[in-house]
Amino acid sequence: MKIIDCIVLGVACLACTPSDYYTLQGTLPENSKATEVYLLTGEGKGTDTLAKSTVRGDRTFTLKGKAENRLLYLNMGNYGGRVYFYSEPGEYQLKKIGNNYLVETGQEGMQSRLNAHLEKIEKNSTERFDLQKRMAETSDEGDLESLGRENERLWKQGNDLLLDMVTDFSGSSVAAMLVQDNMWIISYDFKLFTRTVKAMGDGPDSEIRKEIMEKYEAAKQKQLTGKAPDFTLPDLKGENVKLSDYKGKYLLIDFWASWCKPCRMKIKELKKEYGRLQELGIEVIAISCDKKKEDWLKAVEEDQPIWKQLRVDQEINGSDTADDYKVEFLPTLYLISPDGMVLDTNPGMEEIEHVVKNNK
Template sequence: MRKFAFLFLICVAMLTSCGKNNQYKVSGNLDGVSEGEAVLQKIETAGPVAVDTAEIVDGSFNFSGTVEHPELYLIYVNDNKMPIAFFLEQGEISISANVENMQEAEVQGAALNAKFNEFNDSIPSNDRAQNLQQEFMAARQSGDQEKMQQLAAEYQGIMQKQQDYYRDFVFDNTDNAVGAFLAMNMANSLEVAKLEELVASFEESIPGHPYLQQIKDMLEPKQKQEAAETAIQVGKEAPGFTLTDMDGNEISLGDFEGKYVLLDFWASWCKPCRNENPNMVKAYKQFGGENFEIVGVSLDKTSEPWLKAVEEDNITWTQVHDPDGDVANTYGVQSIPFTLLLDKEGVIVEMNLRGEALQTKLEEVL
């Protein structure tokens, strides 16, 4: 019995210890305000979310609680539109700020905030970039075109240096949440291979961190897009699919084997698509039949506008519905209209044929 009680006490102690390890205390001192309210907000995917409020007494406020992962938080003071930005992590954090210049707040007692400050303080030519904008506006007002070009070139050079600095900082900090936060904000500008490299590094150092999951969420569609672009190339066989037509019948791409097929991704709300339809009508009247078929893939979310557009534009060729865009994603469709001409074996012959170019190509192959 005593042994059991001893083990129980050990478990309780471990749980209590874990709780303390996740605890934080934030104490703030403000110049320029003596009373009011400080609001602690967490940066979520959809935007900042208030998690706590504290009364300001004699310019001081305090927050305390637990945090599972260190993340970027904001503190808004009264009606001040400029918040204090800092990484909330376990331990004691002290913040000193002036309400007239909140972005210059001094944050101490947290290792990640030192890293975050290091990043912000070392951005190359930051002050010069701001001055350049003012000089450019002055040159534009005076009509000095040569000066404007010089300033624009200098600004472009600074932007490139800052982008390189940002990228290098992220790849040098794949062991902490600051690096993950910055990576999350630059993920869309990275090529797939580099983003995969970052994800692998963060998996080793901060597995389970929300920032890592958000990076993964951005990586997945980029991987799919890259796979689609690799698959959808002239000389490669077009991926098969099955969708329903206007009558609810299942139609597969393989049903048209032995014919040249023009795949046309479009939608009723797409003006360029609608403007191109008369050219398609002309081409189908001339070539449609035993050796050629057009398969229109509608990306309309609902069938009503799609069916109405088919009638209004005198479309008589095969129409199928892709309301969720699954087939469009497989084909890497970025914008519409998007067309692919397939030969009788389903191999891609040409892409994005329109107007006279479509007519000429069909005359050539048919």
């Protein structure tokens, strides 16, 4: 009987070998006051705690548990950031990168794949933070313009890096979690949202995926599509201009305001691209959302745009043109076809050239 008990015990031990477990060690920041760290299944309501560890006097901790083989969150108390941990069997170490942390591993697997993306994203984030600091400290218009272009490049690069990460885990629950966690970036730009949903791919049904798709459908309903709303608005001379006046021509409409710095930078950008837009047969008009006429006139005098300038006027038009065009952020640009259809929202020069050439 004792022999049988030993055999059963041996089988049980084999089933719970260390190869099924992870060990995660680390040291909290010097300013941390956390007394415990937690390994969580998510954030907010419905989150489960899978493991926790007491923080020692030297701020170190050790988390041990059975590998879940899924993406989890390491919560470090008062540390304000999200630390991903894909709990495969093995040894892991908390590592500081830039202003954030990641879970380092010496083995190939999901965590190492994730880290490769996170390190690139953190580098981009640090560069953007430093650049924005420089922008806040300079008053030179030339420097601001140059820094503004670099800031835009870094933002686009950051978006591409995020998409690369989601694509790498396409079709999995990991991809859906990454999209949900970065919704504050993704939902700002519907084009980016669309690309991200495509990159996320089909995957297992979950509340996270359902919530993402509901938000995407809601965002889609807010997009201006189909026939562009006609309008009647005053120009600088007080003469009324209608959208229908441009029938038969491609039209780029720029919604902006004098108080909007990105809008003013966009004007400078459009001035450089205006010649090429004219070559493509595209007319440009600007619609100011300024409430005070004098603010609009002052900005136009300062920036000297060379295309038609209009201003939102509910009394003349009968409605708020910005609302009619579903404008949520400034600046917002629309490319309109010769027959008055909305072709694109916030297009870059390459997108404009592509759309126009493929619609001839």
